[in-house]
Amino acid sequence: MAVQLETARHYLFYAASLIDRDLPRLKESMIAKLYASECANSICDTASRIFASYGYATEYPLQRYLRDARFTLIGGGTSEILGINIGKELGL
Numbered sequence: 001m002a003v004q005l006e007t008a009r010h011y012l013f014y015a016a017s018l019i020d021r022d023l024p025r026l027k028e029s030m031i032a033k034l035y036a037s038e039c040a041n042s043i044c045d046t047a048s049r050i051f052a053s054y055g056y057a058t059e060y061p062l063q064r065y066l067r068d069a070r071f072t073l074i075g076g077g078t079s080e081i082l083g084i085n086i087g088k089e090l091g092l
Contacts, residue, residue, distance in 0.1 A: 037072035
């Protein structure tokens with residue numbers, strides 16, 4: 001989970017650095033969003049399995065993270081649409 005989180009963070013910083021330097025960044029931005037949202041859901045799903053029923057109890061913050069992470073798969077473009085657009089950027 002830490003590897004997924006750090007990899008997503010570093011790619012996000014890379015995409016942001018392209019924006020700061022005013023370089024082409026469409027593909028990198030889509031990849032960063034797709035990868036980070038998939039990682040967030042994977043991490044939250046794994047954490048909810050570790051915590052079992054406590055992962056869904058409102059007394060613990062994990063249930064909120066799990067709900068918020070699900071939105072990232074839809075908001076800003078679904079994973080399927082982003083995958084298609086990334087493929088187009090790659091010339092596929």
